[in-house]
Amino acid sequence: MPTSVDGTSHNGPAKGARRQRYHHGRLREALIEATLQLLEEGGPERVTVREAGKRAGVSSGAPFRHFPTRMALLTAVAEQAMGRFRAEIDVALAQANADDPVARFRAVGTAYLRWALSNPMHFRVISDRSLVDLDGSEIFRRHNAEIQRLMDELLADAQRRGLLRPLDAALVPLTARGLVYGLARMHVDGHLAQWGVAADEAERRLQAALDLFITSLSSGSAESP
Numbered sequence: 447m448p449t450s451v452d453g454t455s456h457n458g459p460a461k462g463a464r465r466q467r468y469h470h471g472r473l474r475e476a477l478i479e480a481t482l483q484l485l486e487e488g489g490p491e492r493v494t495v496r497e498a499g500k501r502a503g504v505s506s507g508a509p510f511r512h513f514p515t516r517m518a519l520l521t522a523v524a525e526q527a528m529g530r531f532r533a534e535i536d537v538a539l540a541q542a543n544a545d546d547p548v549a550r551f552r553a554v555g556t557a558y559l560r561w562a563l564s565n566p567m568h569f570r571v572i573s574d575r576s577l578v579d580l581d582g583s584e585i586f587r588r589h590n591a592e593i594q595r596l597m598d599e600l601l602a603d604a605q606r607r608g609l610l611r612p613l614d615a616a617l618v619p620l621t622a623r624g625l626v627y628g629l630a631r632m633h634v635d636g637h638l639a640q641w642g643v644a645a646d647e648a649e650r651r652l653q654a655a656l657d658l659f660i661t662s663l664s665s666g667s668a669e670s671p
Contacts, residue, residue: 473502473504473508473509473512474512474522476502476503476504477495477498477499477502477509477512477513477519477522478519478522478523478526479502480497480498480499480501480502481493481498481519481520481522481523482523482567482568483501484497484498484501485523485567485570485571486567489570490520490570490571490574490577493516493519493520494516495509495510495513495514495515495516495518495519496509498513498519517577517578517579518579520571520577520578521578521579521580521582521583521586523567523568523571523578524568524571524572524577524578524580524583524586525583525585525586526568527561527565527568527569527571527572528572528585528586528589528590529585529589530561530565530568531557531558531561531589531593532589532592532593534557534558534560534561534564535553535554535557535593535596537557538553538554538556538557538560539553539554539557541553547600547601547603547604547607547609548600548604548609548610548660548663548664550600551597551600551601551604551622551660552656552657552660554593554596554597554600555622555625555626555656555660556653556656558626558627558630559626559629559630559649559652559653559656560649562626562630562633562634563630563633563648563649563652566633566634569630569634570634573627573631594619597619597622598615598619601615601618601619602615608665609664609665610663610664610665611663611664611665613663618663621659622659625655625656625659626656629652629655629656630652633648633652638651
């Protein structure tokens with residue numbers, strides 16, 4: 447009797463149980479979860495579509511209906527990463543002063559750091575553009591454009607109010623992104639200990655570095671964040 451990769455029969459109750467998973471639309475999510483497990487265990491080199499399907503407990507051909515290539519599978523992980531980042535931004539903005547564009551700009555940076563520290567595997571995948579097809583992902587492009595537009599609008603508002611020193615409007619978000627990316631990368635790659643930052647102090651110290659940058663932008667007429 448034919449069996450799937452997890453040893454279950456293609457006939458009888460097991461087949462019905464597997465169909466139940468398809469009906470509930472969980473296979474795609476299960477494959478992404480399995481991919482994250484594989485990343486944790488051995489990095490990107492460990493990931494294949496077939497191995498993710500095996501880990502999810504489905505037949506060898508089933509995963510390819512959702513993800514025809516390894517890059518498509520890792521792109522889905524990157525899209526999930528961006529969704530979690532957007533959720534972190536929403537939380538940070540809800541906690542920031544709604545009438546203070548500098549505080550809200552800081553909140554976006556805080557969200558990036560919290561997301562990267564809480565989701566290191568997502569951060570690794572989304573940071574390696576050789577692994578994913580982000581240009582081909584409508585979800586990623588849309589979220590990324592919305593975040594960039596938000597940062598630009600907050601900076602423009604802050605400059606109109608005289609809260610910032612005269613600055614190159616295009617250079618500030620680029621510098622801010624480079625700063626939080628570099629800080630997050632140092633944490634994920636295990637470099638912070640060399641700079642005297644203990645693991646349980648990482649978030650506080652990285653936030654302090656971000657605050658130092660935000661303060662340097664101030665015109666002096668606004669309170670420090």
